[in-house]
Amino acid sequence: QVQLVQSGAEVKKTGASVKVSCKASGYSFRDYGIHWVRQAPGQGLEWLGWINAGNGNTQYSQRLQTRIIITRDTAATSAYMQLSGLRSEDTAMYYCVARDIGNYDGMDVWGQGTTVTVSS
Amino acid sequence: SSDLTQPPSVSVSPGQTAAITCSGDALPNQFTYWYQKKAGQAPTLVMSKDSERPSGIPERFSGSSSGTTVTLTIRGVQAEDEADYFCQTADSSGSWVFGGGTKMTVL
Numbered sequence: 001q002v003q004l005v006q007s008g009a010e011v012k013k014t015g016a017s018v019k020v021s022c023k024a025s026g027y028s029f030r031d032y033g034i035h036w037v038r039q040a041p042g043q044g045l046e047w048l049g050w051i052n053a054g055n056g057n058t059q060y061s062q063r064l065q066t067r068i069i070i071t072r073d074t075a076a077t078s079a080y081m082q083l084s085g086l087r088s089e090d091t092a093m094y095y096c097v098a099r100d101i102g103n104y105d106g107m108d109v110w111g112q113g114t115t116v117t118v119s120s
Numbered sequence: 121s122s123d124l125t126q127p128p129s130v131s132v133s134p135g136q137t138a139a140i141t142c143s144g145d146a147l148p149n150q151f152t153y154w155y156q157k158k159a160g161q162a163p164t165l166v167m168s169k170d171s172e173r174p175s176g177i178p179e180r181f182s183g184s185s186s187g188t189t190v191t192l193t194i195r196g197v198q199a200e201d202e203a204d205y206f207c208q209t210a211d212s213s214g215s216w217v218f219g220g221g222t223k224m225t226v227l
Contacts, residue, residue, distance in 0.1 A: 035216060037163075045155070045163065045206050047216035059215050095162055101214070103151060104169060110162035 002026040004096050004111035014120045017084040022096035022111050024077045030054040033101045034079040036070060038092040048094075051079060052101055086118045124207055124219035131225045138194045140222045142207030145188055150209040152190040154183065157204045157221075166205075167192055194224075202226040 007021040022034060035050040049060035051070045058070050064083070072079045079096060096111040124144040132138040142152060154167035165174050170190055171183040180195045194201055207219040 033214065037216075037218075039157075044204075044221040045157070045208075045218045047208075047218060050214055050216070052214075059213050061215070104153065104165075104172075106175075108165040108168075108174070113162055 002098070002107075002109050004098055004109055006094075006096060006111040006114045009115040009117070011117045011119070012086050014086060014088065014118060016086050016118075017082060018086060018116055019080055019082040020094050020096075020114045020116070022079045022081070024053075024079070024098060027098070027107070027109075029072075029077040030074055031101075032098050032107055034070075034072065035097040035099055036081045036094065037097060038094045040089065040092040043092075046092075048081065048083075050099075053079065054101070083116075086116075088118050088120070090116065091118045092116060124209065124217055126205075126207060126219040126222045128220070129223045129225065131227055132194075132197045133227045134197055134199060136197055138197050138201075138224055140192045140194075140205050140224065141189055142191070142219050143189045144209070144217075144219075146209065146211070147185065147188050147190055150211065152183075152185065153208045154192045155206045155208060156201075157206060163206065197226055199226050 003025050005023045010018050033050050036048040049070050051058045067084050069082045093113045095113050098109040100107045151169040155163040156166045157163045166177050166181050167183040170185040182193045184191050204221045206221045
């Protein structure tokens with residue numbers, strides 16, 4: 001079945017970097033995009049960015065574009081989200097989402113989430 | 121503006137109808153999607169392209185749009201529908217925007 005499995009929880013110091021992985025299975029990885037979304041405690045959903053798994057093109061949230069890098073490895077059918085210069089406000093649950101490129105056409109699969117905790 | 125505005129909360133009694141709105145200037149030109157988010161779970165897509173119900177979503181969920189406002193309607197609300205609901209759109213570059221979310225309480 002279509003599945004996204006994310007890497008485990010991370011605890012980081014302020015100013016450090018974190019890299020979260022997202023392993024896809026059960027579908028043609030290169031035919032879809034991978035988005036990254038986070039939810040801080042008590043807050044709403046925030047979109048971070050996405051990568052076209054086929055051509056590798058990326059788009060990032062304006063708010064985070066200086067600190068975030070999203071990559072993919074087609075051989076490993078995996079996507080990665082790296083966030084640098086971590087701050088306490090980056091403490092959140094991070095999700096990867098497999099979605100159709102363009103308008104929705106039946107693919108909307110979420111990973112289980114990865115908790116990232118940032119403390120001094 | 122790409123901002124999406126939702127009411128912070130709605131309350132509804134079991135069996136009644138809940139309507140959650142999402143407003144934004146860009147909505148006439150973009151499809152809107154709705155996610156249901158329960159504590160400890162990943163979000164679930166409950167409505168796509170304004171009014172298309174994804175496979176597996178109960179028929180009591182419906183969507184509509186009018187001008188700069190889209191509405192998610194839940195008829196015959198059940199206790200299990202208590203959750204946070206988020207609207208979401210995407211621009212031509214594929215960048216997403218989420219509304220602030222609406223906490224729906226089933227009384």
